[in-house]
Amino acid sequence: MKKRTAFVIVALAVSCALPLQARVPEKSLMKAYASISPCGAYELDKTISSAQFAGHLTGDEGYTAAARWAAGKFKEWGLKPVDAKQGYLQPFPSPYTIVDEAEMTLILPYKPDSTGAPTQVKLEPAKDFLPTLYTDGGDHTAGLVFAGWGISAPELSYDDYAGLDVSGKYVLCFRGTPDDKNKAFQEFDQHRHRMKTARDKGALGIIYIYPEVNAHPNSDWMEGFTAAMISDKASDTLFAEKGLSSARLRETLSKSKKPDSFPLDSRVHYRVSSRHFPNGVGYNVVGMIPGADPKLRNECILVGGHFDHCGRHMGLLFAGADDNASGSAVVMEIAETAAKLKER
Numbered sequence: 001m002k003k004r005t006a007f008v009i010v011a012l013a014v015s016c017a018l019p020l021q022a023r024v025p026e027k028s029l030m031k032a033y034a035s036i037s038p039c040g041a042y043e044l045d046k047t048i049s050s051a052q053f054a055g056h057l058t059g060d061e062g063y064t065a066a067a068r069w070a071a072g073k074f075k076e077w078g079l080k081p082v083d084a085k086q087g088y089l090q091p092f093p094s095p096y097t098i099v100d101e102a103e104m105t106l107i108l109p110y111k112p113d114s115t116g117a118p119t120q121v122k123l124e125p126a127k128d129f130l131p132t133l134y135t136d137g138g139d140h141t142a143g144l145v146f147a148g149w150g151i152s153a154p155e156l157s158y159d160d161y162a163g164l165d166v167s168g169k170y171v172l173c174f175r176g177t178p179d180d181k182n183k184a185f186q187e188f189d190q191h192r193h194r195m196k197t198a199r200d201k202g203a204l205g206i207i208y209i210y211p212e213v214n215a216h217p218n219s220d221w222m223e224g225f226t227a228a229m230i231s232d233k234a235s236d237t238l239f240a241e242k243g244l245s246s247a248r249l250r251e252t253l254s255k256s257k258k259p260d261s262f263p264l265d266s267r268v269h270y271r272v273s274s275r276h277f278p279n280g281v282g283y284n285v286v287g288m289i290p291g292a293d294p295k296l297r298n299e300c301i302l303v304g305g306h307f308d309h310c311g312r313h314m315g316l317l318f319a320g321a322d323d324n325a326s327g328s329a330v331v332m333e334i335a336e337t338a339a340k341l342k343e344r
Contacts, residue, residue, distance in 0.1 A: 056325075067283040071088035073336075074287035103270075104129045106237055136274060142204050143168075149253065150171060150197065151178070151185070164263070242264070289338050292344035
């Protein structure tokens with residue numbers, strides 16, 4: 001399972017009972033309080049999400065550069081490293097993938113062109129479709145099978161794949177479950193679980209349907225398995241052969257809580273080139289502000305947020321200003337402010 005990168009400040013507790021105002025006179029906080037600046041957090045966010053850090057994808061050199069920059073800020077502000085030998089950076093294994101280029105074309109036999117051949121609709125990257133950022137490379141023209149939520153859970157009396165042959169085809173499905181209130185379905189909604197199900201049933205890959213395509217790195221690379229996502233608008237072009245739409249199918253599946261799967265006559269050509277780096281290394285960035293109380297200084301308060309985003313793919317920079325440079329900037333602002341407090 002991919003580890004989420006933690007951006008952590010460790011501040012050792014002074015007391016666990018009394019409110020801060022009761023222990024520390026307000027005037028002693030004012031210097032540190034005055035140092036808190038929305039513009040300061042904005043500038044940190046701006047730096048983290050700048051092109052120099054290439055979308056800070058964990059394992060990639062852009063992330064490593066960002067982690068070293070953040071560690072430098074911790075040192076500048078007077079935070080201490082938790083480990084004297086490792087310093088502020090804690091390494092951990094983090095395989096990652098870079099997508100170099102991709103193209104996708106829908107082949108629509110229900111809509112012949114002037115020569116009688118199937119109409120071909122080329123999708124626009126980052127608008128109509130996007131490779132998943134953990135896909136393997138490949139070049140396939142194959143059939144499509146709509147498999148609802150892409151869940152096979154006979155033990156829960158639910159199977160989107162019942163009666164379907166997806167061998168050598170692409171599975172087209174939504175993200176979600178037939179019953180959001182049933183926690184037993186949660187594990188089946190994980191990307192890695194859904195992808196493994198499709199692969200084990202012989203599919204070439206999986207194509208998610210989202211209202212709008214969006215980047216995320218939250219799954220695992222699978223050798224020989226190609227994955228992507230398309231927008232509702234693009235999928236509606238496919239479902240038109242059945243007189244359906246994505247919105248209608250979602251509504252039907254959500255209300256009935258029963259499978260509604262079917263093969264399509266339309267096909268897809270999907271070509272994607274990617275590079276997988278199995279030996280990637282990520283880093284937690286950790287700084288510490290020691291406490292003063294002799295009894296409580298070995299207890300700690302953790303303040304953190306994930307520091308990684310999606311990286312640079314297909315010539316596109318996924319800068320991650322709001323996911324999660326903004327959260328990390330706030331954590332860093334807290335670190336700088338806490339380091340200026342005289343009272344520990």
